[in-house]
Amino acid sequence: MQLNDPVPWREAAQAFWMWLFEHQAELDALRGPDDVFWDELLLRLQALDEGLWFEVSSAEVSPRELVITAQGDVDLFDKVETLVALASPLTGWLVIALKPPLGFDFGIRYQGIELQPAELWFQPLLDEDAPHMLGLRIAVPGFIPEMEEEFDNGVLIVLDTALGERAAATEVELLEVCELPAHPPEEGFFPLPELLGYLAWRQQQTLLGFGGQARH
Secondary structure (H helix, E strand, O other): OOOOOHHHHHHHHHHHHHHHHHOHHHHHOOOOOOOHHHHHHHHHHHOOOOOOEEEEOOOOOOOEEEEEEOOOOHHHHHHHHHHHHOOOOOOOEEEEEOOOOOOOOOOEEEOOEEEOHHHOEEEEEEOOOOOOOEEEEEEEOOOOHHHHHHHHHHHHHHHHHHHOHHHHHHOOOEEEEEEOOOOHHHHOOEEHHHHHHHHHHHHHHHHOOOOOOOOO
C-alpha cells in the first residue's frame, strides 16, 4: 500500500531501512534477480511506492552500491531522494538516489539487439517556439523499422545509463530512432559520446540567453 501522507510515509521509510539493516547478511549475499531475497527486497521497497525499484553493483566491487531508482519517473524523484536521505548506515554499501551517470563506455543487449554507444549518432531536434525543449534523433546501425519499439526502449536504456536517470528524464523531451545514414556528419549527426558535451554547451547557452540552437 502506498502512503501519501508525509509523516506516515517517512515512518514507513525508516522502518524499511531498519528492516534492511537487520537483514544485511542477506543483502551482502545478494547477486541477482534469481536470489530469493531480491524479490523480498523489491516487495518491501514497492510497499513504499509501486514505482520504486533498485539495482545493486557487483559483489566484486567494494564498497557495493544500492541504487534506488524511479525508472525515469520524474514525479518520484523527490521521494527517492527523501528515502535515500533516511537510509540507515549499511557497512560496505553506498546507497545512491537515482541511477548515476556512467558515461558511454559500455554496451548492452536488449531483446536481441546489440547496442554499442560508440557506434550510435545523435541529431538534436529543436523547436524555435519551445527552445527549452530538446528532442534527439538517434541513428543506430542495423535499425529494423519492424522492431522500432524494441530499438526505442534499448536506446532509452543507453541514455539512462550514460547520462544518469535525472538528466535522461529531464533534459531529453523527445526521442526518435532511425537507421544510420551513410554520412552522418553531413546529415547533422554527432557521435553519441559527444552528447554530454552538447548538453553542457546547451545549458550554458540557455543561461546566457541564447536559447538552444544547434551547435555547429
